[in-house]
Amino acid sequence: MNSTKPRNLGAILLMILILVSCKENSKPKLEITNKQENIKDETIHNLPPSEINTPDASKKDVGKIKNDTPSDLNEITEADGIVLDIKYAGKDNFTKRKIYDCARCFLRPEATQALIAINNELLDKHGYSLKVFDCFRPKSYQQRLWDAVPDPDYVTPPAKGSMHSRGLAVDLTIVDKNGQDLDMGTEYDYFGEEAHQDYQGHNTQVIQNRILLKSVMEKHGFKPIRTEWWHYSFRSKIYPLDSWAWSCD
Ligand SMILES: [Zn+2]
Structure with missing residues (x-):
């Protein structure tokens, strides 16, 4: 007891x-x-390992930065006359988090040449310029984006890979000679039917602005997607998903 x-x-x-x-x-x-x-600037690996999708875009990949730019990626700068407003390098994006360590724009050589030709044409004919929101997105940054919003309705799963991670997609709009965005009807990364290319509810000016962007992009080899007025892919040649990331000195 x-x-x-x-x-x-x-x-x-x-x-x-x-x-x-x-x-x-x-x-x-x-x-x-x-x-x-x-x-601020928090990045973003708080998901359990079971929800990290790809072994090749793991944490180890992040921050592995090389200083040399590979020959199959060209940098686009404001010296080209194109405005850079890389949204994922700040918190003014739909994740409300900083995804990229700094704002730089790279594309494959064919896409770079086409984009500069488009910008020159807009400048010559209208006095307009391109403004880019996103260009090449390293696989490791695609993983960060996925970790922030692991929902395939909003972010391409890293295992599938975005055309941005192949260096062939660009998100952009047009600015007038004063640097003001043309009215495209919605903000960048607006998720709703108003952002769709074929949405007919916008006023004539918006529709004309979108037609201008679409026609000049298509003329130089870029193709739109149905759901995002700002997204264009250059499909003359396919490149692999790429892990290289730019330096931020
Ligand atoms: Zn895009």
Whole structure:
């Protein structure tokens, strides 16, 4: 009799200890998640490993930055007369997180030449310029985007790969001679039918602006997609998904 009581007591104390330690373990996880929503420049590997989609775009890939630009990627700068407003290099994007370490624009040589020709044509004919929101997106940055929003309705799963990660897609709009965006009817990365190429509810000016962008892009070999007025792919040649990422000196 005397010996069972302490044993029961010991078991109860052990249960309490286990319960307390479980609770304590769960607290920091919640706090970390909440903090990550708010920390500036936080990137973004708080998903359990089971939800990370590809082994080749793992954490190890992030930050592996080479200084040399490969020969099959060209940089587009404002010296080309094209405005850079790389949204994922800041927090003004639909994830509300900084995804890229800094703002630079690279595309495959064929796509780069075509884009510069398009910009020259817009300048000559209208006094307009292109403004790019996103260009080549390294696989590691596609993974960061996926980690921020792991939903295939909004982000291409890294395993599938985006045309951006092949260096063949560009997101862009047109600005007038004062640098003002032409009205395209929605913001960049607006997810709704108003952003669709074939949406007919916009006013005449918006429709004309979209036609101008689409016609000049198509003339130089870019193809639109139905759901995003800003997204164009250059499909004359296919390149592999690419992990190279630019430096941010
Ligand atoms: Zn795009």
